[in-house]
Amino acid sequence: MAESSADHSRLGRVLEQGSTALALAGGLVLTALMLMSIASIGGRWLFSKPLPGDFEMVEIGTGLAIFLFLPTCQLHGANVIVDFFTTGLSRRGQSWLDAFGGLLYTLVAALFAWRLVFGGLDYLRYGEKTMILGLPLWWSFVLIIPAAAWLALVTAYTTLRHVQAAQR
């Protein structure tokens, strides 16, 4: 038992570090979008020449950043719940309910990851591109699908943690 919990904590560390790395990468994407917007506004104002395709870059970048943010959000328990109706429950009962919620999120995350694969394949097949820069859209799915799969892994782990807490 002690060994398995040590395994879980090692798994937990890997997931924590991985999710932090993803979140920081997303933060850097966001910061880059910020700088690009500044450059575009400056160009538009000074030379009436905005950066071409700046809106597209913001769209693709934000889409990517949010997927990179979700695992950290779940791992740090930042997703809001209503605890008003269950405060009278024992800690054990609450943990079982949290495990149930975690299980639902795991299913949803896995479903999203699975469907995104087909979304990306559709974009690839039909050669879907952005309007101005002509960037192929399937490209960002190469990064988003692993992030969604990682999210499913993280949600499964948090579910497991709640089950353990309920049994303790």
Next chain:
Amino acid sequence: MSGLWIGVLGFAGLLVLMALRVPIAVAMIVSALVGYGWLAGLTPLLAHLKTAPYSLFSGYSLSVIPLFVLMGMFASEAGMSAALFRAADAWLGHRKGGLAMATIVGCAAFGAICGSSVATAATMAQVALPEMRRYGYSGAISTGTLAVGGTLGILVPPSVILVVYGLICEQNIAKLFAAAFIPGILATLGYLVAIAIYVRRNPSAAPAAARSTPEQRRRGLIEIWPVVAIFVIVVGGLYAGIFTPTEGAAVGAFLTFILALMKRALGWNRLKRALILTAETSGMIFLILLGADLFNSFLALSHLPDALASTISGLDLPPYLVMLAIMAIYIVLGCVMDELSMILLTLPILFPIVMGLDFGLPRAEVGIWFGILVLTVVGIGLVAPPVGLNVYVISGMARDVPMSETFRGVMPYLCADAVRVFYLVAFPSVSLWLVRFLG
């Protein structure tokens, strides 16, 4: 079974899941998927999911949200609340209840560069809480003031909640910000009056602190001008149409970042923390946005919102009575659930109802005015018992003050809030005056 009943069942299922501690966003997604699949069939559902999350997350208009969150995190990690609190303290601290007043004014000023109430409350607590306790302020008033002051983070523009309202209801964000300005100042003044009345009745709860020298007062004002400048550039530029909301948020985040670097207040560790906190908050918001988006696609399929809106407008109730009833619903709902989820779930139903009523105002103005009213009740929900997010945050920081004390400290401010809600409902021109003036 008719679509309407499936819509009602979907709502019931959502409420049950939420009550069972399922994360609100996940509860929305699950009930939406079941309902959507039931109404439209499994194949259309699976096809919808191929791109739905990506399309939502990568919408240009929504990109304003993480950038405003980033701006607020830069501001709070760089400790800009300290300068604002000191400046207000220099002018107000020597009065009875003066430190509480300084906290409120500092929060209002911080709200001008931060659009989140939790971030405002938490960052102001770091400087104001030790100061108030040092001068012997009661636990109730020091924590209650911080919890309430935090709501000024959203009441004073820029405001993430107002941005979300604008996106959902297709209202002009620059106009919403302009409209929120005077109500934000009114909220601040109302809280100051509440403190003044409270300390008259409980003089020992908030004793006077040291008086500052004229030199300290002058220096305080010099410290805060960059914050004023950022606010004017962001909101002014947005209003003048120089940039889009997303670009405005980018400019604000950039200027806040530069200011933090100039003050040498943002080292690598704090920068990293700001990015991680931005990830948590943005992830939380976007998961709820996704849940609400899916849930509302399902509701639209069920035709429940149209049916409700036409029923209510068919009843021919007095419009202002309906508005007060909606405010009451929001205050009750806000007592048990998260405010962002609350407005995302209810607006698709309530907004058409409101727009169908005749308040003697142009439709465009009703949309703006309702946004300010929603913002006001959201602020109340953040501090009202039994569940107030800001109160939780402050209680987590002030371990020696029980949460019931904090809720007690919030009460005088809630009286000010009640007056303000009534005032804003009865006199739409308070919210609309600046919008009309700016044209």
